[in-house]
Amino acid sequence: MLFALICTDKPDHLQVRLDTRPGHVAYLEGLNAKGTLKFAGPFLDEAGKPTGSLVVVEAADSAAAELIAEADPYARAGLFASVEIKAWNWVFNAPQGA
Template structure:
């Protein structure tokens, strides 16, 4: 089942995001190599600077999805003000399997 992580950065924490980015990318690359990661990228503010994240993963259930979300270096560094984990149904423009 697919799950979407809707992550909102804490205000004034762009420095935490940038300092933690290499570890975050390593984490996402690992998930991608395992076939868990389906897509990911940052939300942008009016100035084009990242202020949150959208990550979509495949996981067995909500508990497994939350475990994945909470293992992200951004989460562990305290970057996020809020993380919502929601079941997701990819309907349009889904890549061919």
Template sequence: MLFALLCKDKPGHLNVRIETRPTHLAYLDKLNAEGKLSMAGPFLDDEGKACGSLVLVKAETAQEAKALADADPYAMAGLFESVDIKPFNWVFNKPEA
């Protein structure tokens, strides 16, 4: 099952995002290699700066998706103000597996 991780950055924490980005990308690479990552990318503010993240993960349960979200280096660094986890049904333009 797919879960969307909707992550909102804390205001004034762009430096945390920039400093943590290499370990965050390594974490996403690991999830991708394990077949748990469908897609990921940042939300952008009006100035084009990252202000959050959208990550689609494959997990058996919402609890597993939460564990994946909690293990993200961005989350561990305290970047996120909030993380909403929603079951997701990818209908249009879904890449073939």
């Protein structure tokens, strides 16, 4: 089952994001190697600065998706004001086997 992790950064936490980015990228690369990560990227403001993240993962259930979200170095560093986890169905332009 697919889950969208919709993460909103705390205001004025850009430096936390920048400092934690290498660990976050390594974490996502590990999820990708396992086939868990489907896609991910930052939300941007009008100036092109990141304000949050969208991460779509495959997990057995919402509890497993929550564990994935909690283990993200961004979450551990306290970057996010909120994380919403929603079951998601990839209907259009899904790659084979998604």
